[in-house]
Amino acid sequence: MNVADLAAENLTRATAAGLDPHEYQRVTAELTSVDDWGQAFMRAARRHLVRAEQAASPISTGAHCQVAARWFHFATLGPYTDRETQAAAEAAAQSAAEADAAMRRALEILEPGARRLDGPAFAGWLRGPADAYATVVVVPGLDSGKEEFHAVTSALLRRGLAVFTMDGPGQGTLAATTTVRPDYHQVIGQVVDALGVDRVGLVGLSLGGYYVAESAAHEPRVVAATTVSGPFRLDWPALPPPLRNILTRRAGSTRAARDFADQVDLSALAPRIACPLLVVDGGQDDISGVTCGEPLARLAPRGEYLLVPYGDHLLGNAHADWLPAAADWMSEALGM
Template sequence: MNAADFAAANLSRATGAGLDPHEYQRTIAELGDLDQWGQAFMSAARGHLARAARASTAISAAGHFQDAARWFHFATLGPNRERALAAAEADNAMGRALDLLEPGARRIEGATFTGRLRGPADAAATAIVVPGLDSGKEEFHDVINALLRRGMAVFAMDGPGQGALTATTTVRADYHQVIGQVIDALGAESVGLIGLSLGGYYVAEGAAGEPRVAAAVTVSGPFRLDWDALPPPVRDLLVQRAGGEDAARRFAGQVDLSGLAPRITCPLLVIDGGQDAIPGVTNGEPLARLASRGRYLHVPHGDHLLGNARPDWLPAAADWLSGELTGPR
């Protein structure tokens, strides 16, 4: 895939994550080939760090740090010899933003996860935001903010093979073990989960295996993966995040919710985009159908992650999760 095609394929994901579309277009216009992706996006991120250093108020500096975190994260999505550095810089920039905006935000980490807990200490409910295969806790600002605005405490996390842990860990299919460790660290009696892309599988698997999950939302999550049918870029990414081809094949073979879906007893909202068609990926409709309390939201014009259709699902999903976690049982 050339630089122009790769950039076009990631446009709605970038704008959905909050990257300025004009700056995005200027940045990709300077790419001679795709191998320059990481360098170009890290350069854009450093531009926002420089703006933060010149800012006259804390709120402006924090905004620039948040923008830097987004750009550093997107620097990890394409070819980048400094991918681990970019992920670490994204984590650092977001931390600096929250130090200014939300001094009460807490870093919480364990052997298989890291993240920040935001929101009121006396929140009536806690939600965990779970990223996907090549995403991380710095990508889904709008999802986090939608939950915070509804009064929830929100833990945005990186798990094995994700975000800040990419360089030191590999993906694992038994994600309920990770979710259980997160809940223990948070000291919560119950939590809600929202997972995006492969994070949707992680959330469904977590809801099937961890009884303290009170409600869950999946967004563009796979029901099943077929390794042989997956496009080469997806297979390459799985190889990278799993630590080798054999491990990637095993992992893909484990991503199958056929037997787990009937074990999900909590309320479950499954969201798919009608334009999200990836060979080798079965989307979420069977999950919603097989789960005893599953609901299905299909957005016909939505693409993968539905970055082109945020108003059609995000407010409703945030309302639904908040209601399930705080309303009468």
Template sequence: MSAAEFAAAQWSRATGAGLDPHAYQRVTAGLESVADWGPAFERTGREHLRRARAAESWLSAGEELLRAARWFHVATLAPFAGADRSAAAADDALGRALALLEPGARRVRGPEFTGWLRGPADAAGTVVVVPGLDSAKEEFLDLASALLDRGLAVFAMDGPGQGALAATTAVRADYHRVVGRVIDALGVPRVAVVGLSLGGYYAAESAAREPRVAAAATVSGPFRLDWDELPEPVRDVLTRRAGSAAAARAFADQVDLAALAPHITVPLLTVDGGQDVIPGVTNGEPLARLAPHGTHLSVPHGDHLLGNARPDWLSQVADWITRALTSTR
């Protein structure tokens, strides 16, 4: 795949994650190959760090640090030798940004998870935001903002094989064990979980097996994976995040919600884009159909993660989570 083709494929995801579209075009126009992706995005992240140091106000500095976090994260979407360094830089920049912009934000760590708890101490409920295979907590800041605006507390996390933990941990299919530890660490009696891409499977699996999950939503989440049909780039990423090809295949074989769906007895919302067609991936409609209280939202023109259709689902999902979480208190 050429650099131009890769940039076009990542366009809606990158801009949906908050990158300025004009800056994205400028940076990707200068790429000669996909191998140049990571270093170019890292350089842009470092430029935002420089601007943060030179900023005349704490607000401007915080905003530049948030931009840096996004660029450092998106640098990791193509494999390169500095990917782990870039993920760590994204994590650091986000933490420094929140220290300026939201001094009440609290870093929460535990076995196989790390993240930031944001929002009021007397929030109406707490939402755990779970990223996917090659995503991280820095990618879904717009969703966190929408939930915070509705008076909820939000814990945006990296789990096994994700974000800041990608270099030291491997993906695991029994993600409810991680979510259980998160709930313990947050000290709350119940949470809603929203998962994006592979995080949608994690959210649904947790809703089926962790009784303190009171509501769950998935965005572009898989119902089932078929390793033999997955595109080679997806298998490559999964192999890196699992630690070996054998472990990746074993993980993919476990991603099947057919038996678990009837056990998701809490409110469940699945969101799919009609243009999100990935070989070897069954989307979320069967999950909503099999779950006792499932609802499916289909956006016909939406792609994977629906970065090209934010107005068609983001506010609806935030409203639904708020209603589902507060109405079952």
């Protein structure tokens, strides 16, 4: 993949996560090789940290730190090859750690009531009112993390919900020390215990959609769930090489990645999901080897399906068509 293709492929995802499209174009236009991606994005992140130090108000300082966290996160996203070097892995781990640190500083300034929660298999931030009527856990995907889905988190916070944005095994700040696992309900169980609540809603994005559906089938404290661009099934031999490379890195080996992919199949679990379930798909989200969410919505007893015909993967190009409706749906489902 050349520089222009890599930049174009990630444009919608980057802007949906809150990166300024003009700055994104400036940063990616300076790339001469896809191998420069991580360092270029880290330089952009550090420019925002400099702005944070020079800001005239705490609000501006916090805002710059928050933006820096997003740039640091996107520094971890590419490219992935089948000849992963130790230096590349170390750079990705450093970027994830700096994203985590920048977000910590941003929340300390902008939302001093935010609480950090860490466990053996998760790390994240609990935000929102202490007396919220319900709590939602936002679960990221294969190479995403808690610094990415600000629009989703903000939509839920505006509806008076408490929101826990997390990294799990193989994700975000935990990617360097843990690997992906298909039994994600074990992680969600730890999260709910740490939150100290008796029920939660879940929102899962990309592979996080599988994690959410798998958890809803096993964990009775999950009382509402939404998947966004989540896979119903993975077929390892048919997956595109870049996706297999990402999964290999996050699983720790090719064999572990193949075994993980073979277990991503909701055929038997979907009928066991007793809670309300909203499945959101984009009509332009067509990835070889990935079966999208329609069968999940059809097989789940209380499943609903929202298809946005022109939506891409994660529907970052169509927020107005699904995000307000999905946030309202979650709010109503948890308000019962």
